[in-house]
Amino acid sequence: MDSSFAALWTSLLPIGRDRTTGGYRRFAWTDADMACREWFRDQAASRGLDVEQDRNGNLWAWWGSPGRDAVVTGSHLDSVPDGGAYDGPLGIVSAFAAIDVLRQRGVRPSLPIAVVAFSDEEGARFGVACVGSRLLTGQLSGERARALRDADGFTLAETLTKAGVDHAAIGRDDDALSRIGTFVELHVEQGRGLVDLDRPVGVATSIWPHGRWRFDFTGEANHAGTTLPDDRRDPMLTFASTVLAARTAVEGNDARATFGRVLVDPNGTNAIPSAVTGWLDARARNETTLDDVVADIGAAAAASGESDRVGVAVTSESYTTVTDFDPALRDGIATLIDHAPLLPTAAGHDAGILATAGVPTAMLFVRNPTGVSHSPAEHAEEADCLAGTDALAAVLADLACR
Amino acid sequence: MDSSFAALWTSLLPIGRDRTTGGYRRFAWTDADMACREWFRDQAASRGLDVEQDRNGNLWAWWGSPGRDAVVTGSHLDSVPDGGAYDGPLGIVSAFAAIDVLRQRGVRPSLPIAVVAFSDEEGARFGVACVGSRLLTGQLSGERARALRDADGFTLAETLTKAGVDHAAIGRDDDALSRIGTFVELHVEQGRGLVDLDRPVGVATSIWPHGRWRFDFTGEANHAGTTLPDDRRDPMLTFASTVLAARTAVEGNDARATFGRVLVDPNGTNAIPSAVTGWLDARARNETTLDDVVADIGAAAAASGESDRVGVAVTSESYTTVTDFDPALRDGIATLIDHAPLLPTAAGHDAGILATAGVPTAMLFVRNPTGVSHSPAEHAEEADCLAGTDALAAVLADLACR
Secondary structure (H helix, E strand, O other): OOOOHHHHHHHHOOOOEOOOOOOEOOOOOOHHHHHHHHHHHHHHHHOOOEEEEOOOOOEEEEEOOOOOOEEEEEEEOOOOOOEOOOOOHHHHHHHHHHHHHHHHOOOOOOOOEEEEEEOOOOOOOOOOOOHHHHHHHOOOOHHHHHHOEOOOOOEHHHHHHHOOOOHHHOOOOHHHHHOEEEEEEEEEOOOOHHHHHOOOEEEEEEEOOEEEEEEEEEOOOEEOOOOOHHHOOOHHHHHHHHHHHHHHHOOOOOEEEEEEEEEEEOOOOOEEOOEEEEEEEEEEOOHHHHHHHHHHHHHHHHHHHHHHOOEEEEEEEEEEOOEEOOHHHHHHHHHHOOOOOEEEEOOOOHHHHHHHOOOOEEEEEEOOOOOOOOOOOOOOOHHHHHHHHHHHHHHHHHHHOO | OOOOHHHHHHHHOOOOEOOOOOOEOOOOOOHHHHHHHHHHHHHHHHOOOEEEEOOOOOEEEEEOOOOOOEEEEEEEOOOOOOEOOOOOHHHHHHHHHHHHHHHHOOOOOOOOEEEEEEOOOOOOOOOOOOHHHHHHHOOOOHHHHHHOEOOOOOEHHHHHHHOOOOHHHOOOOHHHHHOEEEEEEEEEOOOOHHHHHOOOEEEEEEEOOEEEEEEEEEOOOEEOOOOOHHHOOOHHHHHHHHHHHHHHHOOOOOEEEEEEEEEEEOOOOOEEOOEEEEEEEEEEOOHHHHHHHHHHHHHHHHHHHHHHOOEEEEEEEEEEOOEEOOHHHHHHHHHHOOOOOEEEEOOOOHHHHHHHOOOOEEEEEEOOOOOOOOOOOOOOOHHHHHHHHHHHHHHHHHHHOO
16 A cells, blocks of 8 residues: 655655754744644645644644544654654654545544644753643643743744734643543654564653753853962863763663753853853653752762852753553553554653643654664654554554544 | 043943943954944044054054054953953053053153054954964964854954955065064953062063863764663763863863863753864963873873763864063063062963064063953952053153163
8 A cells, every 4th residue: 555654754854954964953933843834734735634723833633523532643843953853743744644544444533533733842942842732731831931032032922923823822721632532642762672672663651750950050250371270160160070970870770861951151262161051851760760860960069069169059940750651542552553562761742741631642652773863863764654654543543433 | 640541441341341241242353343443543543643454453553653663562452252351451551541641741752652452362253362463473374364263154254354354465464563673561460470479560471381172072962861871972971071181180280271162062951962062271381281281181081082982083273382571671671660570471462472473572460359350350450550551651661762
């Protein structure tokens, strides 16, 4: 049977790709994101699916009349800086392709099916992840969201206005939420679990608890040449000690701790910095471990700060508890699709936000040969993507034809 | 006797000052720098001094006809990011004020006196320090200078064209150089040597050898949550180890080693970086010590890179050998101005560039109560600045009335 997957995939691929790095820069509400949204509308229109943008900027394409008990699938179109092509878009391309598969087979669902593209999942621009699904479910208030700022100082409120979205109306949307009977998100695996198991598709068990913490190191700007070592209050030293403490803190734990982002002020070659800010991304199999890891890193930072005479302040910017997906839904899906293996994940997803909000939710993972993600090198073989599409089609048929 | 110092100082103070930090952002050829240059022309004009801009963008204000054996004084107007008010401008304000002092006293110099403002001393924008004086003396070629790029990707050639400077004409300027009989630069001290000696003004003996090295750490971008610690190639870890190695390398040495500037790619909270670039500023009392310190840091970086599976490349971006100021000139000046104390400095200056080029050169330092420099907190007491002006006036009179 012909699949529409390749045509869908190819049409989305050029949008928002950086020519130098080969990575994607599809940040929320930028030109690249708007072009992805236009692509979504075009794909829906060419399939006769009605599109609506909800109050929070999430896009919905409907097969059947929008209404209760809908079977919803989808993911997100935005990316991290220089991200890969698969994280997010694979779930949306597979969703449209799965609908094509069902129609080719003459399936007539008794429940409405919707494809959703959630806004700003990665949080690359405004610093908070899953903004679209968190607003929808009320886990992020409209008030806090409006005040978020990007690196150029623009608020989300201003940005939404420019994009034609009424920022006064953002926030928990019970109408949109109440229509979702089930949510299934297909996603490229961000690890090598399926490689080790030699299987193309798997089903998620849970999402590790995870969060982001901002570490502000405050020293004193001074001349890099003339200032004696003992006279320095150099926050770069304290930052460096903390980066290494994060590596030590996860040794022997089922946890991750990463400093991937840093800002230095004034960031001049011949000036000791006045301030360094680093962001810690931490995750663990359970909340006790996560809390212990973050506490260890905070204590190491404070101790280094004391000996360096550098101020250290740690601010929690987000915290997501462990998310267990619906066990009955999960096991039913695994049985349906060739007894697919069950895997946990350390990555956050819109599916996790919906599960936390009480929506029966499941996730499918497609094999990633290297495990690399959030990188231009992120990849999945086309045969595995087609297996994912077929699995998703089977799940949608099973859920929507009851 | 009235001094014009305060009026000169106050008129320059607001230009290029950041309202939030209180620091200066007078980067070469920006609006702030152009405004400083306009200020220089205004001050010269109000004193009846002819102004010329040489082929390399350095400004000269002449008391008497431009010609051989001129007694030249001055410094620079540009700043590091969020720099202080004194580093550079104090030397130019004091030069104009010293001319006012001499005129009030009715001094009639037999040799021409010039005030010079060298372009782009700090190198904050294009990454190379002392661009104006290095071009003048041929220590930086026009070809290399034209290709320098700022953070926004603009070349110095493009920037000079916009500023009305013919970039094809930059490079060694024997005509301008041959006129300089003696050069005396007054500068705020960037340390507490004069505080410890309880003296307002000192004379420089030498400038420590110093340089800048770029450390490129190359790893692999990946997901901060899902990538196992052992699967990571995280260049932030190697950078952090190298920052701490720099601190260790100067322990017990008469040396400085600082990482004040870092760029991270892609710099996302939930992405392991693909690359980190850090810049090392290193200085030492002698070249053997400097070379040893840089070699130690390079070796530590390579060792960390090997265990982190991160590529490390070290590139020397600039290197300045030890600079001894003219001993006869130095000792004569010290005797003249109340037996001022002699001090070495770890900071580079245009005076060092001219001394290296064979120009008889001296430097005066004005006391800095905290020693802080390259920071908004940089300061000198007005009484000490007036003592510096008087000392400079005495030196100019002695040199120009022979």
